[in-house]
Amino acid sequence: MTTLPASTAPPLLRLAGVSHTYSGQRRRTTVLKDVDHTFERGTFYTVLGPSGSGKTTLLSLASGLDTPTKGTISFNGQDLTELGLGRYRNKHAATVFQQYNLLTYMTALQNVTTAMEITGAKPVTGTRRARALRLLEDIGLDRATATRNVLRLSGGQQQRVAIARALACDVDILFADEPTGNLDEDTAQGIIDTFRDLAHEQGTCVVVVTHSQHLASQSDRVLRLRKGRLTEQVNAR
């Protein structure tokens, strides 16, 4: 990748004039209205907003799963549609889904190694299996749990498999939709620490949707989604 001076480098991710409308049989729902925002490397963002305010919609557009009705989304200055949504999702962005979206016929370990194979993520040392086991262990899932079919894990354990799977892919941007919703306080704190370290030590851009003020208070930038508008909360910390 070419390195430009900070002043001229485009932002890692930019949403410009992004609006999104869902068209049903009878009515259309405009969820996002003219959203403008940039997301930078090495920064941990949280997005707060009431249920139904469009947080998951915002993540699905920013992560290249869907395209906005209006406006553009660019990564390193390149429009996502030009870069290719598949390529963006494969190489640059990983998502922890609100409903986990695990492969239910696989073990926790296989979910993580399969994602690494698909995205081509290679550990600096050791095998993919070893790295996956380490990531799962770091997040509180021992080997016996990691080698069990995911349907035989608790909701909180499944949520952690989804997090480990996203962490394994070594991406530029990590999106997570309510990633601590099913976790006890200590485990949730461990995940928040992991996200913060990922941003501050690895330079990853981390964007987390949450209802938790406690989580938001530990992020670098707090954004609020309300009535389709995205605004930044000043003096978040």
Ligand SMILES: Nc1ncnc2c1ncn2[C@@H]1O[C@H](COP(=O)(O)OP(=O)(O)OP(=O)(O)O)[C@@H](O)[C@H]1O
């Ligand atoms: N595929 C869809 N088709 C039609 N409407 C949709 C679709 N997905 C979401 N919506 C509507 O868009 C609005 C925003 O939904 P979204 O899932 O983005 O909200 P959210 O902020 O993530 O909510 P929650 O906090 O409950 O997860 C809601 O009114 C929802 O009903």
Ligand SMILES: [Mg+2]
């Ligand atoms: Mg949601």
